[in-house]
Amino acid sequence: MSEAILRTENLTKRFGGLIATDNLSLNLPSGRLQAIIGPNGAGKTTLFNLISGLLKADSGRVFFHGRDITGLRPHEISRLGIKRTMQIKSVFNQLSVMENLWITRQATRRFLHPFRPASRDRETRERVDYTLEQVGMTGLAHRIAGTLSYGDVAMLEIGMALISDPRLLLLDEPICGMSPAETERAVAKIRELARKIDIIIIEHDMEVVFGIADDITVLAQGAILMTGSPEEVANNERVREAYLGRPEDEDYIEEAENA
Numbered sequence: 001m002s003e004a005i006l007r008t009e010n011l012t013k014r015f016g017g018l019i020a021t022d023n024l025s026l027n028l029p030s031g032r033l034q035a036i037i038g039p040n041g042a043g044k045t046t047l048f049n050l051i052s053g054l055l056k057a058d059s060g061r062v063f064f065h066g067r068d069i070t071g072l073r074p075h076e077i078s079r080l081g082i083k084r085t086m087q088i089k090s091v092f093n094q095l096s097v098m099e100n101l102w103i104t105r106q107a108t109r110r111f112l113h114p115f116r117p118a119s120r121d122r123e124t125r126e127r128v129d130y131t132l133e134q135v136g137m138t139g140l141a142h143r144i145a146g147t148l149s150y151g152d153v154a155m156l157e158i159g160m161a162l163i164s165d166p167r168l169l170l171l172d173e174p175i176c177g178m179s180p181a182e183t184e185r186a187v188a189k190i191r192e193l194a195r196k197i198d199i200i201i202i203e204h205d206m207e208v209v210f211g212i213a214d215d216i217t218v219l220a221q222g223a224i225l226m227t228g229s230p231e232e233v234a235n236n237e238r239v240r241e242a243y244l245g246r247p248e249d250e251d252y253i254e255e256a257e258n259a
């Protein structure tokens with residue numbers, strides 16, 4: 001059993017009368033691609049917001065590699081190595097792909113080594129090139145981000161998270177809005193990345209999840225419905241029920257069954 005990269009203990013978050021995160025205790029081991037799935041409004045993004053410090057929990061704790069990070073501010077949590085992408089994509093539209101990566105790296109480096117400008121440029125260039133390769137965008141280095149396809153913007157955002165040295169990468173629906181070809185490419189890249197760093201992916205598309213995850217945690221109404229392998233989750237009656245009444249999701253379940 002490998003070390004828990006992330007653990008939550010009785011995490012609870014309310015918005016008025018709504019319980020978005022309901023006494024949630026998670027224990028995610030390192031070295032496995034973890035997916036968190038669940039119907040819309042299940043509390044997936046809220047969980048990421050609690051982990052990354054964007055929201056304060058009403059009660060409960062969050063541990064990262066055994067360290068209690070509850071109540072730390074977002075920049076402190078980011079500095080410990082938890083990086084995330086947002087469900088709503090955010091890159092600098094007027095800048096090129098390379099420049100987006102460059103300034104993200106400079107911001108990280110400036111923080112780490114404020115007085116080492118001379119060696120910085122070469123290091124940054126190498127790192128930008130490496131990251132372009134990691135996300136499969138070398139050929140798009142000089143494209144203005146605002147002109148990229150949706151899938152490429154999503155990959156650039158992942159690159160910007162990668163270039164700031166994550167130990168844990170939180171991806172919030174990175175595939176959402178991608179074409180089938182983009183999806184296939186992104187899934188392959190994410191799997192490749194997961195061999196080197198820990199990744200937790202929130203994904204609504206069941207088909208994608210079954211193809212990408214080692215372990216799946218299913219959330220419904222802020223609580224864990226089940227945790228298991230893709231096969232276990234696909235065959236679980238309660239998971240099916242949680243997705244029922246939502247026609248677009250029934251299709252996914254049927255496809256997963258027939259796969």
Ligand SMILES: Nc1ncnc2c1ncn2[C@@H]1O[C@H](COP(=O)(O)OP(=O)(O)O)[C@@H](O)[C@H]1O
Pocket residue numbers: 015018020038039040041042043044045046047
């Ligand atoms: N800032 C907020 N204020 C009020 N309600 C919120 C806020 N963020 C999320 N919620 C509510 O909490 C529930 C869980 O939302 P969310 O975590 O975004 O779900 P998911 O990402 O699984 O679709 C939803 O009912 C949503 O409307």
Ligand SMILES: [Mg+2]
Pocket residue numbers: 044045046087
């Ligand atoms: Mg969400």
